[in-house]
Amino acid sequence: MPTTHSAPTPTGPVRLGPAAHAALRPAGAEIGAGFWHTRREVNARVSLPQGPQLLESAGNLHNLRLAAGTAEGDFRGGYPFVDTDVYKWLEAASWQLARQPDAALRPEVDRIVALVAAAQQPDGYLNTWFQLRQGGERYRDLRWGHELYCAGHLLQAAVAHHRATGNTELLDVARRFADHLGQVFGPPGSGKPIDGIDGHPEVETALVELYRETGERDYLDLAGYFVDRHGHGLLGGEAYCQDRVPVREAADVEGHAVRQLYLLAAVTDLATETGEPELRAAAERLWHAMTTTKTHLTGGLGAHHDEEDFGDPYELPTERAYCETCAAIASVQWSWRMALLTGEARYGDLIERTLYNGFLAGVSLDGERWLYVNPLQVRDGHTDPGGDQSARRTRWFRCACCPPNAMRLLASLEHYLSSTDTDGEGLRVHQYVSGRYSSHGIGVRAETDYPWHGTVALTVEETPQDRPWTLSLRIPAWCREFRVRVGTLSYDRTDAPVENGWLRLTRTWAPGDEVVLELALEPRLTAADPRVDAVRGCAAIERGPLVYCLEQADHPGGGLDDIVLDPTRPLAVKHRPDLLGGITGVVAAGYRRRLPDDGRWWPYRDAEPGTGTAGDAVELTAIPYYAWANRQDGSMRVWLPTS
């Protein structure tokens, strides 16, 4: 448990500019123990240290040396965006260094920053693919080339590196590149040589972050220019490239999910920094459209493997859910920006759901293997071709966007947990961890075994003595019952001062004051809107923020495709410290269908209402979805038929 008593300046992403039009501002947090502490320790001890060697063996660092002229050979890697793997790792490592010095990590960061700096061209341009493979022909293929996308991740890495270390080496590289972009790109009539955008948004939100770090208004303006040039056919007008419709006019999220989400993060960034109501309205409208009709139960996003597309409203397949790990990360980044802009609790609801489910499933328990796609079902006898889009965990991907992306979110996770209150002071707790939340002379210690147990004990350690402030606790949307004790007072759902999802406790606090929140964690069965065709007649098991699944490993003697859940029987909780790093399982009653193997060659027959299939009773053991695919290969289901 940390014992710092200062109010640290947050050293993470999204440090808002001084004039930002935000309801909330990020506060500090430390994660000292518990669920996320464990995940972050694995990230720090296993995933991050393996990065340099993996980037070496995949050729990414080699390419930088080639570009710098310090090595010989051929360009390696099959994509024009391989540099971003390096940048995302540098960003992740920087956030890690911001948390604690690391004698092994720091020299690796320094070494790779130097490699990047050496590869940069004199005018600021940097992209090894185009420098080495395309004969230096820049900006000829903005639709597929990813040059500005790569620049964006470099900018984000540089901001992180500077915030974490105070060293400007990488920030200088980023500024030179951003200045170069500002000289090249601009609207018609601006005198700039190219009026263009990148097929993969990312530079937009990165430029806002660079503005936040440097105060240089040109970067913010350039971000705004790029955002607003999407949707005008500069790239052929495809939704895939976020070019079908201007974002201010868009009615729905569409196209490649990660591209859409990075663009929307930038839209929210711009709305926050400039106060433009039209951009805010677009972001709110599109977030609502996404969560209402295009979000999987896990928080996963993206219905199609083909073009990594969002798909149609309510098109939420299970076995072919795409739900790219990067899309979950982008969703958290966007929703956090929305939470700060609006102050609304629902953004924290989606962040929580995504973190515990759709995102975390992408990382193996041992931190060494990854999922790029995160399906909600794997069938019995599933034939898996392997590769990037496999339902089996992989050591590294040919397109390795997800692993270092997951590393950077885990390494910076404390920055997505708490904020000031709406008045710029006070404290809002968006996510519950064991550790410490702090802001403007406020320090609150938290102890919890969440999400396994629902009790969160908060102790005021530091407080202004002279004035009241509000402690706001998010009451999760999934929570049916809760109880909160503040000193001698006690509330429950019927009388607690809850406003739009926020439990608001305003008083003049004293050090040692305690607040104990108890969220009821009864396991529950969840159904989908009837328009979600893919899961008609099914229910999913949830408990607290966790979505559960059945895995074949827990159901010997048969697969999962014949399993039926009995929704009339109670669900039981089973704490299993021995299993999968320690989980709480949920046990349900069900049966296994007895289907006659009558040799018929046609699986369709007359519909005869009322004729059920017989079955043998079977105890169903559900595990948290995030922990699936950490034992032997096999089938898996989130949604279970109920008849």
Add this chain to the structure above:
Amino acid sequence: MPTTHSAPTPTGPVRLGPAAHAALRPAGAEIGAGFWHTRREVNARVSLPQGPQLLESAGNLHNLRLAAGTAEGDFRGGYPFVDTDVYKWLEAASWQLARQPDAALRPEVDRIVALVAAAQQPDGYLNTWFQLRQGGERYRDLRWGHELYCAGHLLQAAVAHHRATGNTELLDVARRFADHLGQVFGPPGSGKPIDGIDGHPEVETALVELYRETGERDYLDLAGYFVDRHGHGLLGGEAYCQDRVPVREAADVEGHAVRQLYLLAAVTDLATETGEPELRAAAERLWHAMTTTKTHLTGGLGAHHDEEDFGDPYELPTERAYCETCAAIASVQWSWRMALLTGEARYGDLIERTLYNGFLAGVSLDGERWLYVNPLQVRDGHTDPGGDQSARRTRWFRCACCPPNAMRLLASLEHYLSSTDTDGEGLRVHQYVSGRYSSHGIGVRAETDYPWHGTVALTVEETPQDRPWTLSLRIPAWCREFRVRVGTLSYDRTDAPVENGWLRLTRTWAPGDEVVLELALEPRLTAADPRVDAVRGCAAIERGPLVYCLEQADHPGGGLDDIVLDPTRPLAVKHRPDLLGGITGVVAAGYRRRLPDDGRWWPYRDAEPGTGTAGDAVELTAIPYYAWANRQDGSMRVWLPTS
């Protein structure tokens, strides 16, 4: 109504070799009126005549001129297999000429045959992509190059052209190419320079056809070599290329659906011509696996857009069903070969289902527009990016494999309808049309308004006078009740002489003898095996061989995603000669869900068994699936929720 009285030698595909180990042999048929006659007239009057101009504007013919040295310019078209569009059109046009002389079509065929001949290289090789784009570097990219696939379609076109016209010009081109292939490809130790296969099977079945046309055994042997070299990792071992497992050992259909099906057509061809039991067993096993677990209700095949893959067992999505039109065609071709090899009626069952549904949906009613993929659902508000894989009909595709493929099946359709009996004589009617079936001195006239009405009147017009023979009529698997009248005798399902789906009528027939078969065409509701997760809680409307769907155009005042079918209410038939070229519709009772728009941002909620949603009664008007997408764009559903 045709009045020919000879027993024509079938001039179509799959003319078995003299020593073939087949239970049945193709018989002749003419389609004189009715459902398929109309479709074939559109094919002959609209689709086929437009071919040359489309092949000109897409660049295919230009490429042949380039290869022949009679034109200048750049290669056009984005794929290495563009030549096959020409070959398939030539094959289709040849089958059309075999049916009837056509003063406009014949010179077009002659002209294009001459273009193909001129483009051939002196040693027999012919592939414009490799001749023009790859500097003549042959066989360096068997995985993606499609050189043998192109050769295969050339061979099939040549066989058709020769059978139809007696002219050997294209057959000579094909033989030179096949002879060249025989010099280049062979197993290790054969002294041939390359031990290899093509990533896209097709040459295998084509070589068997060339053997059948020429009697040249080497072509059969080369086909056998290619078939058996699949599955040994020559192309990297991917299922996509049919290279993961030898077909003799395969337990399930897998990989790219069309590739798998063309390969299996060849397996059946080889089993038929050589009598090899292992190949026959593989074909039977894989057909059963396919129909039991990987076939859509429409007969459509292929679950994934991504890699055009078969998907897992019981993975049969609706809106993302791939069901390529070419896969339906290949399925008909394969099943017909299986029907001849085994004599079993179920192959005719699948052919019928595929022809009337999964195949025919690919062709617009006006013969001018096409579907490449054939989904079973299009959602309200579907956003369609257009292009080859669009759910909207398209004039021609960038990858234009399907349109000429559909043309060749329609032009040769009469050859998939009837066969001899097992003794090599007699007559088996696999599919019911108005026209005439004929074989070995037997001629039977047929009149029917199938599939709209269930009565088929058969009249013996020509018969050997001295001996009994068997008239076998396929009783469709979907048929619950039927009645057959033979002279003064009458049978129904309880007493008719039906063996494994064949109604067997053996007697010494006399000219003028009549058989009247009445198949009950009550509309019915069909459910899927509970393992087909995509359509749980749904039913589909069928009538006779037709699968029905709802289309938005017939349901003004709302979309289809809120529609619920009431399965307890009767279905009514409504003949609509005015609609969609004349159809029989089915009317069902249902309601439209009333879903509260409560502003909630999350589409999942507590599962509460027994709480239904209210709704407004609505009459549901179902149209045959094949006729969908011939009016305005809109939503469509085959499977309808029932609660």
